[in-house]
Amino acid sequence: MDLRTPKGTTDYPPAHALLYEEIVNKTVEIFKVYGAQPIDTPIFELKEILLNKYGEDTKLIYDLKGETCALRYDLTVPFSRYMAMNRLKKIKRYQIGKVFRRDQPSITKGRLREFIQADFDIAGDGLPMVVDAEILSCVHRLLEMYNIGPFVIKISDRRILMAILKVAGVQENDFGTICSTIDKIDKLSKEDLNKEFTSKGLSSKQIEEINRYISYKNEDILEFLKNDKIIEECREAVGDLERLLKYTKIYGCSSIEINLSLARGLEYYTGLIIEAEYIGTAVGSVIGGGRYDNLIDGLSNKDKVPCAGFSVGISRIFSLLSSTKTSETEVFVSCSGGLFLEERMAILNTLWGNKIKAETFYTKRYNLKEHKETCVKKGIKWLVVVGQQEVEKKAVKLIEVEKDQHEEILLEDLVKKINN
Amino acid sequence: MDLRTPKGTTDYPPAHALLYEEIVNKTVEIFKVYGAQPIDTPIFELKEILLNKYGEDTKLIYDLKGETCALRYDLTVPFSRYMAMNRLKKIKRYQIGKVFRRDQPSITKGRLREFIQADFDIAGDGLPMVVDAEILSCVHRLLEMYNIGPFVIKISDRRILMAILKVAGVQENDFGTICSTIDKIDKLSKEDLNKEFTSKGLSSKQIEEINRYISYKNEDILEFLKNDKIIEECREAVGDLERLLKYTKIYGCSSIEINLSLARGLEYYTGLIIEAEYIGTAVGSVIGGGRYDNLIDGLSNKDKVPCAGFSVGISRIFSLLSSTKTSETEVFVSCSGGLFLEERMAILNTLWGNKIKAETFYTKRYNLKEHKETCVKKGIKWLVVVGQQEVEKKAVKLIEVEKDQHEEILLEDLVKKINN
Numbered sequence: 001m002d003l004r005t006p007k008g009t010t011d012y013p014p015a016h017a018l019l020y021e022e023i024v025n026k027t028v029e030i031f032k033v034y035g036a037q038p039i040d041t042p043i044f045e046l047k048e049i050l051l052n053k054y055g056e057d058t059k060l061i062y063d064l065k066g067e068t069c070a071l072r073y074d075l076t077v078p079f080s081r082y083m084a085m086n087r088l089k090k091i092k093r094y095q096i097g098k099v100f101r102r103d104q105p106s107i108t109k110g111r112l113r114e115f116i117q118a119d120f121d122i123a124g125d126g127l128p129m130v131v132d133a134e135i136l137s138c139v140h141r142l143l144e145m146y147n148i149g150p151f152v153i154k155i156s157d158r159r160i161l162m163a164i165l166k167v168a169g170v171q172e173n174d175f176g177t178i179c180s181t182i183d184k185i186d187k188l189s190k191e192d193l194n195k196e197f198t199s200k201g202l203s204s205k206q207i208e209e210i211n212r213y214i215s216y217k218n219e220d221i222l223e224f225l226k227n228d229k230i231i232e233e234c235r236e237a238v239g240d241l242e243r244l245l246k247y248t249k250i251y252g253c254s255s256i257e258i259n260l261s262l263a264r265g266l267e268y269y270t271g272l273i274i275e276a277e278y279i280g281t282a283v284g285s286v287i288g289g290g291r292y293d294n295l296i297d298g299l300s301n302k303d304k305v306p307c308a309g310f311s312v313g314i315s316r317i318f319s320l321l322s323s324t325k326t327s328e329t330e331v332f333v334s335c336s337g338g339l340f341l342e343e344r345m346a347i348l349n350t351l352w353g354n355k356i357k358a359e360t361f362y363t364k365r366y367n368l369k370e371h372k373e374t375c376v377k378k379g380i381k382w383l384v385v386v387g388q389q390e391v392e393k394k395a396v397k398l399i400e401v402e403k404d405q406h407e408e409i410l411l412e413d414l415v416k417k418i419n420n
Numbered sequence: 421m422d423l424r425t426p427k428g429t430t431d432y433p434p435a436h437a438l439l440y441e442e443i444v445n446k447t448v449e450i451f452k453v454y455g456a457q458p459i460d461t462p463i464f465e466l467k468e469i470l471l472n473k474y475g476e477d478t479k480l481i482y483d484l485k486g487e488t489c490a491l492r493y494d495l496t497v498p499f500s501r502y503m504a505m506n507r508l509k510k511i512k513r514y515q516i517g518k519v520f521r522r523d524q525p526s527i528t529k530g531r532l533r534e535f536i537q538a539d540f541d542i543a544g545d546g547l548p549m550v551v552d553a554e555i556l557s558c559v560h561r562l563l564e565m566y567n568i569g570p571f572v573i574k575i576s577d578r579r580i581l582m583a584i585l586k587v588a589g590v591q592e593n594d595f596g597t598i599c600s601t602i603d604k605i606d607k608l609s610k611e612d613l614n615k616e617f618t619s620k621g622l623s624s625k626q627i628e629e630i631n632r633y634i635s636y637k638n639e640d641i642l643e644f645l646k647n648d649k650i651i652e653e654c655r656e657a658v659g660d661l662e663r664l665l666k667y668t669k670i671y672g673c674s675s676i677e678i679n680l681s682l683a684r685g686l687e688y689y690t691g692l693i694i695e696a697e698y699i700g701t702a703v704g705s706v707i708g709g710g711r712y713d714n715l716i717d718g719l720s721n722k723d724k725v726p727c728a729g730f731s732v733g734i735s736r737i738f739s740l741l742s743s744t745k746t747s748e749t750e751v752f753v754s755c756s757g758g759l760f761l762e763e764r765m766a767i768l769n770t771l772w773g774n775k776i777k778a779e780t781f782y783t784k785r786y787n788l789k790e791h792k793e794t795c796v797k798k799g800i801k802w803l804v805v806v807g808q809q810e811v812e813k814k815a816v817k818l819i820e821v822e823k824d825q826h827e828e829i830l831l832e833d834l835v836k837k838i839n840n
Contacts, residue, residue, distance in 0.1 A: 001468060001469070001719060001720075001721075002466055002468065003469070003501055003504050003505035003719060003720065004466070004505065005461070005462050005465070005466075005505075006462060006464055006465065006466055006487070006488075006489045009462035009464070010462070011459065011460065011461050011462070011502050011505075012458075012459060012460035012461075013459055013506075014457035014458060014459060014511075014513070016460075017457070017458035017459050017460045018457070018458060020460065021448075021458060028441075029775070032748050032749075032777050033772050033775055033776070033777050033778070034772065034777075034778075034779070035747070035749040035777055035778060035779030037434035037437070037438070037746060037747050038432075038434060038437035038438055038441060039431065039432060039433055039434055039437050040431065040432035040436075040437045040440065041425070041431050041432075042425050042426060042429035042430070042431070042534050043463060043491075043518055043520075043534060044426055044429070044534075045425070045426065046422055046424070046425075046426055048421060048422065049421070049423070062484055062485075062487070063484070063485040063486070064482055064483070064484060064485060064491075065482075065483040065484060065485040066483070067426070067482070068426075069426045071463075071484075081423055082431050084423050085423035085424065085425075085431075086433075091434075092779065093434070098463055100463075114462050114463060114464075122782075124782065125782070125783055126782030126783055127759075127761065127782060127783065127784055130761065130782045131782050133765070134768075137769070137772070141772065141773075247762075247765060250762055250765045250766055250769065251765060251769050252769055252773075299421060299423060300421075300423065301421075326457060327455070327457050328452050329452075329455040339547075341547065341550065342667075342670055345553070345667060345670045345671060346670055348554075349557070349670065349671050349672055352453050352454065352557070352561065353561075353672075355449070355453055356453070357452050357453050357454075357455055358453070358454075358455060359454070359455030359512065362542075362544065362545070362546030362547060362550045362551050363545055363546055363547065364547055
C-alpha cells in the first residue's frame with residue numbers, strides 16, 4: 001500500500017506542527033491588535049462561486065466528485081461570498097486556514113498544493129487610502145514580528161497597470177492575460193518574458209512601451225509618472241499613492257517601495273496591490289494582497305462593498321524559520337528500584353490537576369538513564385523519581401535535568417517547587 | 421447566483437469563530453498538560469488508505485474528481501498512516517482539524533458534513549490498561565474543563581461485544597454489520613432495532629440473547645459477566661476492565677460507567693471503547709474513542725503498534741456553549757469637532773505598537789454617540805476622543821465606556837493608563 005501523502009501535500013511532525021502553532025498564534029495576536037474579528041468558512045464552496053475569479057489559475061481548482069463543489073483556492077473569495085450572502089457592508093475580519101491549488105509542486109520554492117494562509121481584510125466605505133494605509137501598517141508589523149530579516153513591501157496600483165496597457169495600445173480583452181505575463185517578471189528571463197508577450201499578440205513596439213514603465217526602478221517613480229503622458233490615464237491612482245505614502249509614514253512603515261511591475265495574476269484587484277518578501281530569501285513573496293472593490297458586488301449584484309486586505313503565506317513564513325522545539329513537557333515521572341505504577345499515576349494526577357505539563361512511561365521495562373536522555377532530547381526541565389525510600393516518606397527525588405542537581409522533596413511541596 | 425455554503429456546511433461569524441478559537445485553545449492546553457505533541461496531516465489522503473476502515477460509513481467519504489484522493493473522514497486513520505509511513509512505534513500526539521462526512525446533515529443534532537475534531541492518541545507498547553486509564557483521565561479532565569454540566573463516560577470493550585455475538589451464534593462475517601446495528605441502540609426504538617437485526621438474518625432467539633447482554637444496566641456488570649457462561653469468551657477483557665477501574669480511581673475519574681450496548685460502528689477498534697456525553701443534552705456523544713491495536717499494522721504490514729485515543733467533537737461542544745463575545749478590541753479611537761485623521765493614526769500606531777487592541781472609523785462622517793454605542797455593543801472598554809483642544813495640549817479625552825467617566829490624559833501617559 002502506498003503510504004505517502006498525496007502529491008504536493010505533506011505531514012507536519014511535532015517540531016514543525018509546534019512552529020506552525022506558534023506562527024499562527026502570533027499572527028492572530030497582531031490581527032487582534034488591529035481590532036479584527038475571526039470568521040470561518042467551509043473548506044469547499046459551490047463551484048460557481050469560484051469561477052472567473054482567478055484568471056488563468058482557475059484550472060488549478062480541485063473539484064469534488066459527484067458534487068457541485070470545489071476546494072477553496074484562497075480565503076478572499078469565500079470571504080466575499082460570506083459578505084454577499086449575509087448582505088454585510090462593514091467588517092474587519094481575519095481567517096486562517098488551508099487553501100488548495102492543483103499546481104506543479106516545488107518543495108524548494110515552498111510551493112505545495114495544500115498550504116496555510118492567514119488573511120486580514122477590511123470591508124466598508126472609507127476616506128481614500130485610510131484603510132489601505134492600515135493594511136500596509138499591519139503587513140509591516142507582521143513582517144517585523146516574524147523577525148526573519150530585512151524585508152521589502154512592494155506596492156503598486158492596478159489602475160496604473162491598466163494605464164500602462166492602455167498607453168501601449170493593448171486591447172482591453174487582453175488585459176487579464178497580459179497581466180498574467182507581467183506577473184512573471186521575477187520568474188522569467190527578459191527574453192522569455194518578451195517571447196510570451198509576442199505569443200500573446202503584442203508588437204515589439206508595444207512590448208518596449210510596457211517595459212519602459214514596468215522596469216522603471218528609481219525612487220522618484222511618482223514624479224516620473226506625473227511628467228509622462230501616462231498621467232492622463234492614472235491621475236487619481238498616482239494621487240492616491242502619494243497620499244498612501246504620507247499615511248504609512250505616520251504608521252512608521254519603512255521598507256515600502258513602489259514597483260510598477262507588480263501585477264498579481266488574480267482578476268479581482270481594482271486599486272492598491274501589495275507583495276512583500278524577505279530580502280535575499282528563496283521563497284519569494286510571503287504576503288500578497290490589495291484592494292478589490294468589485295468582488296462582493298460581482299457576487300451579489302446588490303451592494304458595492306469596497307474591500308482591501310492581504311494573505312500571509314504561513315507555509316512560506318514557516319519555511320524561513322527553523323523548528324527545534326518538539327515538546328512543551330515540563331516534568332517526566334520516572335522510578336527507581338521498582339515500577340511504582342500507582343504512585344506515579346497519583347503524582348501525575350496532581351501535576352495535571354495543576355496544569356503542569358507532565359508525562360511518564362508505560363512499559364514494564366524502565367531505565368532512569370534513558371529517561372534522563374529523553375528529558376534532554378525533548379527539553380524537559382524536571383525529572384521526578386519515585387523509589388521505595390521516597391514513597392515511605394511521602395516524597396520524591398526531583399532532578400533539575402540541565403543542572404543535574406537533585407533533591408528530596410515532599411509530595412505536598414512538589415507543585416509549588418516546580419511552579420517557582 | 422447561489423450564495424449559500426454547500427449542503428451540510430456552515431460559516432462561523434465572529435461570535436462563533438471566537439468561541440471556537442477559545443474551545444480549541446483550551447483543549448490544546450489540556451492535551452499539552454498530558455505531554456502530547458501536535459502533528460498535522462493533509463485534508464485529503466490517497467483513497468486507498470481510507471478503504472475498509474469505517475464499515476458501512478465508507479460510502480460517506482468525499483472523493484476528489486480526477487484524483488485518487490479523498491477528503492479525510494476522521495483524524496485517526498491519517499494518524500495511523502503517518503505512523504506507518506514513518507515507521508514510528510511510539511508517540512503521544514494531538515491533532516485538531518476539520519473532517520468530512522457526506523452524511524444526511526441535521527443542524528438540530530449538531531450533525532454537519534464538515535466539522536472539527538480534536539484528537540488525542542497514545543501509540544506504543546505499555547502495561548495493560550495504563551495507557552487506557554490515561555486516555556480516560558484526559559477525557560474526564562476535558563469534560564470538566566468545558567464546564568457544561570454533569571457528564572457520563574460510557575466504556576466497554578470490543579472483545580466483550582465480540583463474545584456476546586459469539587455466544588449468540590452470530591457468524592463472524594456478520595460481526596461488522598451487527599455491530600453497526602447495536603451502535604444505533606440510542607437512536608432506534610427497541611422494535612426498529614430488532615427489525616434491523618432480523619433483516620440482517622438474526623433469529624429471534626439470537627436477538628433475545630444479544631439484548632440480554634446489551635441492555636444489562638446494573639452497576640455490578642462485571643460480576644454479572646463473571647457469573648455468566650460468556651466469561652469463557654472474555655475473561656481477559658473483563659479482567660482488564662477491572663484493572664482499568666482501579667487506575668481511573670487513582671486518576672479521580674468519577675462518572676465512568678460500563679455500558680455493554682456501546683459498539684461504535686468503526687471497524688478498527690480492538691479493546692476499550694469510549695463514548696462520553698453531557699447528561700440531558702440533545703447532541704449525544706461529544707467524545708468517542710477506544711483502542712485500535714491493529715490499524716497501523718494493517719496499513720504497513722510491518723509493525724504492530726498498539727494505540728488508544730479519542731476524538732472530541734469540537735463542533736458539538738460548541739453547540740452546547742453560548743457565544744456572546746464578538747470582539748476583543750480594547751480601545752476605539754474617535755474624534756470631536758473635526759476628523760483629526762492623522763492624529764488618530766498616530767495614536768493608533770502607538771497603541772498597536774504596545775499590543776493594545778484598538779480600532780477607529782474610516783469614513784468622513786463621524787458621530788461620537790454612535791461610536792459609544794459601538795463600544796457597548798462590541799464590549800470595548802475605552803473610547804479615546806481626539807479634539808482641537810486636546811491636540812493642542814498633546815492630550816486626548818479618555819472615556820471608560822461602562823462607567824461613562826471621562827478624563828483628559830496626556831498622549832505620553834495613554835498606554836500606561838490603559839494597561840493599568
